[in-house]
Amino acid sequence: MRILNIVTSPRRERSASIAIIDSFLFEYQKKIKGLAVDTLDVWTESLPEFGAEAIGAKYKGVSGEAMTPSERATWEKIRELASRFKKADRIVLGIPMWNFSFPYKLKQLIDLACQRNMLFTFDGKEYGPALNIDKAFVAYVRGQSEEAGFQTVPPPGFEHVTKYIEFWLHFIGVSSITAMTVEHTWDGRALDMIDEGKKQAAELARQF
Numbered sequence: 001m002r003i004l005n006i007v008t009s010p011r012r013e014r015s016a017s018i019a020i021i022d023s024f025l026f027e028y029q030k031k032i033k034g035l036a037v038d039t040l041d042v043w044t045e046s047l048p049e050f051g052a053e054a055i056g057a058k059y060k061g062v063s064g065e066a067m068t069p070s071e072r073a074t075w076e077k078i079r080e081l082a083s084r085f086k087k088a089d090r091i092v093l094g095i096p097m098w099n100f101s102f103p104y105k106l107k108q109l110i111d112l113a114c115q116r117n118m119l120f121t122f123d124g125k126e127y128g129p130a131l132n133i134d135k136a137f138v139a140y141v142r143g144q145s146e147e148a149g150f151q152t153v154p155p156p157g158f159e160h161v162t163k164y165i166e167f168w169l170h171f172i173g174v175s176s177i178t179a180m181t182v183e184h185t186w187d188g189r190a191l192d193m194i195d196e197g198k199k200q201a202a203e204l205a206r207q208f
């Protein structure tokens with residue numbers, strides 16, 4: 001079995017989301033002998049900017065028009081990223097909250113890899129998935145929690161983030177999603193919360 005591990009925190013050994021996902025994978029490797037883990041770290045992957053050139057490459061790629069050498073390089077990277085999703089039997093994803101959303105590099109990966117006929121289909125009327133992945137595991141992590149009040153807006157929680165991520169995973173063809181949340185990762189409770197999160201992730205791996 002091959003699992004795509006999408007890393008979205010740049011904090012390496014200081015990262016709570018990486019520690020939690022690593023705990024999940026450590027346990028899952030005991031369960032699935034020969035598990036192959038493809039780690040796609042959005043911070044070290046040298047993702048091309050998704051600007052005019054990438055958009056030009058995308059349209060030329062779809063229409064079959066000739067590309068410039070740098071458009072071709074961008075398009076090849078897009079195809080390579082999408083192929084890593086296509087090769088995966090399962091996906092795991094650690095997501096830190098950044099400014100009440102997720103790190104922008106994850107959106108860059110989505111904008112690059114999520115192309116028609118690569119991760120999804122569209123026949124002019126209806127969207128469909130291009131992948132067939134039975135399960136994904138997502139760990140959401142944030143420094144604070146609902147306990148921090150807001151003067152002018154209602155507390156946003158994680159719901160809008162989880163809704164988008166879960167929509168996107170289902171949209172590209174993931175059937176079922178197991179998710180967990182760890183809060184208070186940057187205050188006095190951080191060590192205990194992360195430790196508890198790692199245990200919960202290991203337990204979820206046994207059931208995954």
Ligand SMILES: Cc1cc2nc3c(=O)[nH]c(=O)nc-3n(C[C@H](O)[C@H](O)[C@H](O)COP(=O)(O)O)c2cc1C
Binds near residue numbers: 018144145
């Ligand atoms: C740029 C940035 C923005 C952040 N924004 C929030 C936020 O909106 N709400 C929150 O609770 N924590 C926020 N945090 C704290 C992180 O969610 C917290 O440190 C988390 O552990 C980061 O995940 P990681 O440890 O895997 O890197 C932010 C951290 C950074 C670096």
